[in-house]
Amino acid sequence: SLSNNTIERICRIYGYLEYLEKNNIEYASSKEFAGIVGTTDYSVRKDISSLGLTGFSRRGYAVKLLKDQLGEKLKLSRTIKTCIVGLGKLGTAILDYESFRDDGFNMVAGFDSSINKIERIHTPIEVFPVGQLEDIVKQRSIELGIIAVPPVAAQDIADKLIKGGVKGILNFSPVRIAVPEEIVLHNMDFTAALRFVAARF
Amino acid sequence: SLSNNTIERICRIYGYLEYLEKNNIEYASSKEFAGIVGTTDYSVRKDISSLGLTGFSRRGYAVKLLKDQLGEKLKLSRTIKTCIVGLGKLGTAILDYESFRDDGFNMVAGFDSSINKIERIHTPIEVFPVGQLEDIVKQRSIELGIIAVPPVAAQDIADKLIKGGVKGILNFSPVRIAVPEEIVLHNMDFTAALRFVAARF
Numbered sequence: 001s002l003s004n005n006t007i008e009r010i011c012r013i014y015g016y017l018e019y020l021e022k023n024n025i026e027y028a029s030s031k032e033f034a035g036i037v038g039t040t041d042y043s044v045r046k047d048i049s050s051l052g053l054t055g056f057s058r059r060g061y062a063v064k065l066l067k068d069q070l071g072e073k074l075k076l077s078r079t080i081k082t083c084i085v086g087l088g089k090l091g092t093a094i095l096d097y098e099s100f101r102d103d104g105f106n107m108v109a110g111f112d113s114s115i116n117k118i119e120r121i122h123t124p125i126e127v128f129p130v131g132q133l134e135d136i137v138k139q140r141s142i143e144l145g146i147i148a149v150p151p152v153a154a155q156d157i158a159d160k161l162i163k164g165g166v167k168g169i170l171n172f173s174p175v176r177i178a179v180p181e182e183i184v185l186h187n188m189d190f191t192a193a194l195r196f197v198a199a200r201f
Numbered sequence: 202s203l204s205n206n207t208i209e210r211i212c213r214i215y216g217y218l219e220y221l222e223k224n225n226i227e228y229a230s231s232k233e234f235a236g237i238v239g240t241t242d243y244s245v246r247k248d249i250s251s252l253g254l255t256g257f258s259r260r261g262y263a264v265k266l267l268k269d270q271l272g273e274k275l276k277l278s279r280t281i282k283t284c285i286v287g288l289g290k291l292g293t294a295i296l297d298y299e300s301f302r303d304d305g306f307n308m309v310a311g312f313d314s315s316i317n318k319i320e321r322i323h324t325p326i327e328v329f330p331v332g333q334l335e336d337i338v339k340q341r342s343i344e345l346g347i348i349a350v351p352p353v354a355a356q357d358i359a360d361k362l363i364k365g366g367v368k369g370i371l372n373f374s375p376v377r378i379a380v381p382e383e384i385v386l387h388n389m390d391f392t393a394a395l396r397f398v399a400a401r402f
């Protein structure tokens with residue numbers, strides 16, 4: 001099946017196709033996609049054909065068609081039930097971010113260890129004490145957990161999310177988390193991103 | 202010179218070496234690095250030797266030595282003056298994030314278009330109305346700008362940061378920004394990261 005690097009590129013191309021569709025652009029070239037994901041023309045065409053897709057004409061790829069095909073192949077067009085653990089500075093920013101819903105990620109619950117925070121927070125999303133994490137994840141069939149707790153609590157929260165039944169985790173805390181083989185884990189590393197910019201000055 | 206993909210991998214290996222050093226681990230293998238950045242053993246050794254570094258013994262790479270060498274080659278060990286534009290939900294979370302300073306990124310100023318927000322915000326970092334962005338970036342020789350404004354304002358803010366003299370931009374807004382060739386731009390795309398997790402369920 002597909003390598004992680006191919007899947008990551010396809011997800012970014014999918015986002016770019018969404019942008020083109022919103023701006024009523026009908027065709028796009030593999031050269032444009034290559035610019036977005038930082039690879040070559042050839043490698044983009046290989047990625048797309050590795051999904052068994054063609055649809056390439058002299059004018060380039062038909063934007064709407066390719067987007068729908070990629071969405072189907074990678075199951076990107078369905079809605080994913082998501083929760084966030086840790087309602088501090090970063091967690092509340094993510095909790096209130098309305099674009100996630102448009103992108104297919106339905107934030108169904110938030111959790112925090114501080115009862116005081118749970119009571120004071122103003123959000124339309126239901127929030128719970130972290131003690132109820134496993135039960136709520138199970139009851140609501142939450143598939144994806146976002147971790148925004150301090151580093152010292154991250155592994156424990158990952159274990160609880162997995163026990164509750166999530167399939168994947170997006171981790172914002174700067175520690176390595178150990179998860180079983182079948183759980184999909186991705187780390188959002190702000191510092192690595194800043195370094196990636198500064199190293200190229 | 203190095204490809205962007207190689208630089209990105211090295212930045213993540215550098216972060217991992219920092220973690221190992223903090224935990225008093227003296228040696229690490231290229232296999233471990235390959236696991237962290239999602240490539241092969243061979244490709245990691247190629248990345249490291251492409252910087253002209255050796256230091257590989259039977260026990261693996263010496264952690265402290267390799268970290269210092271990578272830090273020097275990619276100039277990761279110097280302090281970079283940084284600012285953030287947009288002090289809303291995400292911007293204030295980033296403004297207050299103390300770890301950036303330990304990682305070498307010194308947040309020297311914050312900016313927002315809302316005077317009300319500038320007056321009410323509690324932070325040890327100096328904040329200014331966005332009208333002063335170009336002057337402050339110039340006066341304080343700010344090298345890296347972080348964009349956390351609504352999508353509609355992102356391009357304008359990028360232009361102002363560049364006029365002020367930044368060398369690079371980390372963009373959190375979900376729009377494509379156009380920058381001149383010599384400016385280093387990196388987009389932090391939360392939605393692409395969520396999709397990268399969900400596509401692998």
Ligand SMILES: NC(=O)c1ccc[n+]([C@@H]2O[C@H](COP(=O)([O-])OP(=O)(O)OC[C@H]3O[C@@H](n4cnc5c(N)ncnc54)[C@H](O)[C@@H]3O)[C@@H](O)[C@H]2O)c1
Pocket residue numbers: 085086087088089090091111112113114117130147148149150151153157172173174190294295296297298300
């Ligand atoms: N603020 C940023 O810009 C930023 C950037 C990158 C990474 N991070 C990382 O994201 C995480 C959150 O950062 P923050 O700035 O929002 O911190 P914060 O201290 O503002 O928020 C942490 C929240 O987690 C809660 N919490 C603590 N232990 C918990 C537990 N066991 N279970 C559930 N909730 C718990 C706290 O009550 C608090 O509300 C940290 O790991 C941080 O390193 C933050």
Ligand SMILES: NC(=O)c1ccc[n+]([C@@H]2O[C@H](COP(=O)([O-])OP(=O)(O)OC[C@H]3O[C@@H](n4cnc5c(N)ncnc54)[C@H](O)[C@@H]3O)[C@@H](O)[C@H]2O)c1
Pocket residue numbers: 093094095096097099286287288289290291292312313314315318331348349350351352354358373374375391
């Ligand atoms: N909140 C999240 O978790 C999240 C996640 C991913 C991406 N983003 C993106 O990050 C950006 C900020 O998101 P947010 O949730 O913090 O939004 P927000 O509305 O809470 O904050 C935006 C801030 O920018 C300021 N602003 C508006 N126009 C400006 C201008 N021209 N110059 C300077 N400041 C200006 C506003 O006064 C406000 O304080 C958006 O582009 C959003 O799409 C947010």
